Amino acid sequence: MTEAERRAALDAIGAEVAACTRCRLHEARTKAVPGEGTAATEVIFVGEGPGFNEDRQGRPFVGQAGALLSELLGSVGWSREEVFITNVVKCRPPENRDPEPDEIAACGPFLTRQLVALDPALVVTLGRFSMARFNPGARIGQVHGTFRPSAPESGAPEALTYAMYHPAAALHQGSLKATLFQDMEGVPLALLEARKLRSVAPVPLGTAGLLGETAHAPAVSEAAEPFATPGPSNAAAESAGAFAESGPTDQLSLF
Numbered sequence: 001m002t003e004a005e006r007r008a009a010l011d012a013i014g015a016e017v018a019a020c021t022r023c024r025l026h027e028a029r030t031k032a033v034p035g036e037g038t039a040a041t042e043v044i045f046v047g048e049g050p051g052f053n054e055d056r057q058g059r060p061f062v063g064q065a066g067a068l069l070s071e072l073l074g075s076v077g078w079s080r081e082e083v084f085i086t087n088v089v090k091c092r093p094p095e096n097r098d099p100e101p102d103e104i105a106a107c108g109p110f111l112t113r114q115l116v117a118l119d120p121a122l123v124v125t126l127g128r129f130s131m132a133r134f135n136p137g138a139r140i141g142q143v144h145g146t147f148r149p150s151a152p153e154s155g156a157p158e159a160l161t162y163a164m165y166h167p168a169a170a171l172h173q174g175s176l177k178a179t180l181f182q183d184m185e186g187v188p189l190a191l192l193e194a195r196k197l198r199s200v201a202p203v204p205l206g207t208a209g210l211l212g213e214t215a216h217a218p219a220v221s222e223a224a225e226p227f228a229t230p231g232p233s234n235a236a237a238e239s240a241g242a243f244a245e246s247g248p249t250d251q252l253s254l255f
């Protein structure tokens with residue numbers, strides 16, 4: 001798919017989401033929130049569902065949690081415009097309650113189609129509902145800050161999934177903020193591992209140069225095993241099955 005075709009596919013999905021009545025969440029929504037970002041990215045961030053501000057604006061992560069997400073991206077030299085950001089459910093659950101299984105299931109095909117259109121190398125899951133979609137059975141307390149292959153049925157069978165706590169969790173529990181920033185440091189390195197697994201040469205896509213700037217990437221040559229640990233310790237990987245821990249890295253430009 002060309003970048004233009006990816007964009008067209010994402011826009012078509014967005015239009016369908018805006019008019020969707022597949023589950024009860026459409027009844028109370030102000031605006032559906034399909035997601036936003038560039039079609040020329042290798043990285044998608046998947047949250048849980050829109051909150052109050054997102055419902056008003058029709059855009060993902062624009063409230064307090066969104067401000068923290070922007071800070072997290074900035075901490076590794078990335079910006080919202082360089083990634084794609086979406087949610088497991090595209091309409092706000094009333095009172096910000098957890099999404100119900102049937103709502104997640106009804107909305108699932110939209111996320112699947114977004115993943116197919118983007119074909120990301122790396123999926124960063126924000127919170128347990130997103131994590132459960134890509135790595136069912138994993139426990140966030142054990143696997144945050146680590147990556148592993150996505151479940152084949154996730155819609156991104158060739159992507160690595162990197163688990164993070166939801167930014168909103170740090171708004172309620174301040175101690176998680178440092179954990180989030182620490183985990184964020186591992187995201188660019190997980191992207192490097194994802195690129196290696198896909199054996200993707202740094203070929204520019206469209207004019208933006210999707211895989212450009214790899215010269216800025218730190219060397220990770222010793223990690224010949226798909227899930228060898230590039231970071232300082234393998235303990236998390238051992239305790240979390242196929243998860244592997246990624247460590248801090250120099251800034252890796254997406255474009």
Ligand code: URA
Pocket residue numbers: 047048049050051054059060061062063065066087168
């Ligand atoms: N929380 C989410 O999970 N998604 C948003 O878009 C905003 C807050």
